[in-house]
Amino acid sequence: xxxxxxxxxIYYVNDVPHIGHAYTTIIADTMARYxxxxxxxxxxxxxxxxxxxxxxxxxxxRGRKPQEYADEISGKFKxxxxxxxxxxxxxxxxxxxEHKKGVQKxxxxxxxxxxxxxxxxxxxxxxxxETFFTETQLMDGEGCPDCxxxxxxxxxESYFFKLSNYQEKLLKWYNDDEQCVLPKAKKNEVISFxxxxxxxLSITRTSFDWGVKLPKEMNDPKHVMYxxxxxxLNYITALGYGTDDKNMDFWPATMQLVGKDILRFHAIYWPAxxxxxxxxxxxxxxxxxxxxxxxxxxxxxxxxxxxxxEVADAYGLENFxxxxxxxxxxxxxxxxxxxxxxxxxxxxxxxxxxxLLNRIIGMSGKYSEGKVTSKDVKALHVKxxxxxxxxxxxxEDKLNxxxxxxxxxxxxxxxxxxxxxxxxxxxxxxxxxxxxxxxxAVVGLVANIxxxxxxxxxxxxxxxxxxxxTALGFEINKESYVKLIEKKELLSDFVIExxxxxxxxxxxxxxxxxxxxxxxxxxxxxxxxxxxIITIDQFFETSLKIGTILEAExxxxxxxxxxxxxxxxEEKTRQxxxxxxxxxxxxxxxxxxxCIVANLKPAKIMGMLSEGMLxxxxxxxxxxLMRPEKTKKSGTPVG
Ligand code: MSP
Numbered sequence: 001x002x003x004x005x006x007x008x009x010i011y012y013v014n015d016v017p018h019i020g021h022a023y024t025t026i027i028a029d030t031m032a033r034y035x036x037x038x039x040x041x042x043x044x045x046x047x048x049x050x051x052x053x054x055x056x057x058x059x060x061x062r063g064r065k066p067q068e069y070a071d072e073i074s075g076k077f078k079x080x081x082x083x084x085x086x087x088x089x090x091x092x093x094x095x096x097x098e099h100k101k102g103v104q105k106x107x108x109x110x111x112x113x114x115x116x117x118x119x120x121x122x123x124x125x126x127x128x129x130e131t132f133f134t135e136t137q138l139m140d141g142e143g144c145p146d147c148x149x150x151x152x153x154x155x156x157e158s159y160f161f162k163l164s165n166y167q168e169k170l171l172k173w174y175n176d177d178e179q180c181v182l183p184k185a186k187k188n189e190v191i192s193f194x195x196x197x198x199x200x201l202s203i204t205r206t207s208f209d210w211g212v213k214l215p216k217e218m219n220d221p222k223h224v225m226y227x228x229x230x231x232x233l234n235y236i237t238a239l240g241y242g243t244d245d246k247n248m249d250f251w252p253a254t255m256q257l258v259g260k261d262i263l264r265f266h267a268i269y270w271p272a273x274x275x276x277x278x279x280x281x282x283x284x285x286x287x288x289x290x291x292x293x294x295x296x297x298x299x300x301x302x303x304x305x306x307x308x309x310e311v312a313d314a315y316g317l318e319n320f321x322x323x324x325x326x327x328x329x330x331x332x333x334x335x336x337x338x339x340x341x342x343x344x345x346x347x348x349x350x351x352x353x354x355x356l357l358n359r360i361i362g363m364s365g366k367y368s369e370g371k372v373t374s375k376d377v378k379a380l381h382v383k384x385x386x387x388x389x390x391x392x393x394x395x396e397d398k399l400n401x402x403x404x405x406x407x408x409x410x411x412x413x414x415x416x417x418x419x420x421x422x423x424x425x426x427x428x429x430x431x432x433x434x435x436x437x438x439x440x441a442v443v444g445l446v447a448n449i450x451x452x453x454x455x456x457x458x459x460x461x462x463x464x465x466x467x468x469x470t471a472l473g474f475e476i477n478k479e480s481y482v483k484l485i486e487k488k489e490l491l492s493d494f495v496i497e498x499x500x501x502x503x504x505x506x507x508x509x510x511x512x513x514x515x516x517x518x519x520x521x522x523x524x525x526x527x528x529x530x531x532x533i534i535t536i537d538q539f540f541e542t543s544l545k546i547g548t549i550l551e552a553e554x555x556x557x558x559x560x561x562x563x564x565x566x567x568x569x570e571e572k573t574r575q576x577x578x579x580x581x582x583x584x585x586x587x588x589x590x591x592x593x594x595c596i597v598a599n600l601k602p603a604k605i606m607g608m609l610s611e612g613m614l615x616x617x618x619x620x621x622x623x624x625l626m627r628p629e630k631t632k633k634s635g636t637p638v639g
Contacts, residue, residue, distance in 0.1 A: 004035035004042040005250040009258050009266075010049040010092065010234050013073035014058035017080050018298065019291050019324075019336060020259060022308035026321050027288065027330075027404065028257050029086045033459035034399060035254070036087075039478040043250040045238045046081060047092035048074040052227030053127045056210035066210045070095060080309060084317060085462075092238040094212075094230055102242030103225060103233045104215040106277055107203075110161065111218070115276045121158040121202040124151040129261075130227045132202055146261065159204040159214075159223065166272035167198045173271060173281060181267045182286040182402060183331035186260060190267045201269065203229045232270045236279065253282040255402075260331070263287040286402050289333035294513065304514040306336050314510040314557060318461040319345045319503070325404035325460055338509040350503040352415050356450055357468060357502070359422060363443050364496050367431055372472075374490035376441040377448060384421050388414050388449055389488060395456065408460065411453050418449040447472055448490050455484055464502055471497040512558050512606050543599035544615070544638035546628055547574070552586035558606060562586060566612065568598055569635020577610035583623040595626040595638055 032044035059069035126144035181187035211224030328334030427439035458465035473494025
């Protein structure tokens with residue numbers, strides 16, 4: 001197959017992009033860049049999923065029209081992917097006219113084939129997952145088995161897709177095509193689900209209207225398409241299915257990336273729809289795991305959702321890409337923590353990768369005015385070259401099966417060979433012993449190893465790889481891929497370009513870390529504490545004082561924090577870091593009075609000392625600082 005087609009799920013527009021969205025999109029982008037590097041004509045699709053009850057309700061709760069709301073959030077996804085330099089060829093929106101036409105055409109085709117019939121649906125529906133469930137599937141008789149939220153009882157006229165007819169055909173596909181669903185463990189889960197028996201699928205809804213209408217010929221205007229039918233079809237409507245068929249040559253997809261929670265839709269419904277439409281099935285449907293933060297599930301209510309833009313701004317986009325792909329085995333859940341990210345940057349990227357380049361720059365500068373030659377590399381370093389080639393031999397199989405962590409691990413093993421060669425051959429001793437050719441051969445060997453790693457790491461870290469390649473006198477493209485990787489040729493001689501260190505060391509965490517949520521037991525305990533009776537002496541252990549805010553400024557890179565200088569009538573003003581940025585502008589705080597807990601142990605927040613705490617009351621309508629009714633001298637005790 002010459003062409004390649006890579007897709008991400010299309011993202012719901014009820015939420016702004018988070019690390020999970022960034023993860024899928026970055027893996028897909030890496031694959032698209034890899035295919036292009038190898039010279040394949042590649043189509044990379046991403047976009048937004050904008051219909052359905054969930055989006056309609058999300059818009060309504062914000063007093064917005066669904067379309068207008070979808071426009072805004074879809075715009076945020078697109079803007080982020082553009083900022084992240086995601087190399088998509090098309091950004092599809094399910095509210096696009098061409099998409100809607102394609103969906104209607106698919107519905108009619110499946111109907112004409114006899115795969116769709118009209119009936120009545122009675123059962124439970126989870127709006128959050130946009131999924132139908134039977135009574136027996138529910139958790140404790142009412143909760144959604146996937147997300148735990150309460151489900152609604154739905155009773156409505158509906159068209160059904162004869163999914164049950166496809167059970168055996170699907171099982172045959174899983175059986176015949178070893179790698180159709182990746183990774184294997186996930187494929188096995190899909191197989192056991194299908195073996196339990198497939199029920200026909202309700203594919204239209206009548207209780208709301210934010211969706212694609214049925215084709216006119218159906219003469220049934222009260223129905224809109226079930227959002228998953230509408231959404232899954234994006235993968236072909238984006239290629240022109242149902243309109244101009246312009247890019248249908250790219251079908252079937254090479255790599256369809258999804259999260260584990262939506263694998264069922266992609267590995268069961270989607271191929272069944274395709275079989276009904278008479279279209280070939282995708283090569284790989286690949287399910288990745290979920291990200292947690294510091295060991296906890298991310299959620300808006302906990303306020304611990306990782307914002308990918310913040311991370312990329314703070315630590316560098318390409319470092320973040322490397323971390324995401326290196327940190328977890330594909331298919332397994334991964335944990336995001338700043339510590340783990342910093343370790344990867346300082347150790348893998350800084351010490352092992354960046355340092356090697358600095359060593360070549362340093363040595364070639366000293367020994368040969370920056371000139372690097374491959375002249376004697378083959379003659380003197382056949383052992384190291386063989387070791388490198390052995391590792392690189394099967395490395396691309398790993399990437400092709402999305403084992404990105406193993407792919408990167410292997411590339412780093414190759415870097416170790418280069419570092420070990422420097423230690424073993426001591427080019428500086430060779431220079432002292434008048435063996436300049438020997439010293440230059442070591443530098444040449446390391447440059448060549450570095451070049452190969454750079455080509456292969458370029459889909460993961462494209463800009464960094466370009467900088468290194470430029471320093472090493474070559475360009476990253478299909479020609480250099482063929483020359484250095486396929487044909488295993490060596491670099492032509494070049495003069496190295498000195499570039500500043502690519503991975504400056506990071507000493508401390510840059511972003512604010514949300515407090516971990518107390519575990520159930522602790523929550524109970526702390527609640528008890530809140531309610532327990534204390535003595536007056538216990539109360540007076542807390543020193544509360546009136547403070548006057550003299551200065552206030554925003555803390556950069558924090559959505560929550562302000563840095564205040566507060567006069568407590570002491571010799572020195574106190575610095576207080578307060579989480580009130582969302583509620584007060586710095587200017588409106590200056591020269592106002594507040595109530596301060598003055599004997600709290602000083603703490604460091606985002607690396608800044610905080611020497612007190614403001615008292616405030618917070619409810620749904622916002623936050624209000626506790627202030628004296630009349631102005632008091634700074635430092636006046638409260639009690
Ligand atoms: N709109 C559907 C997909 C339709 S595709 C035809 C949808 N959208 S979503 O926005 O809710 O989720 C998109 C992707 O984000 C899913 O693949 C999901 O697995 C992924 N993630 C959501 N939270 C995640 C993490 N915490 N970690 C990793 N990925 C997660 O589902």
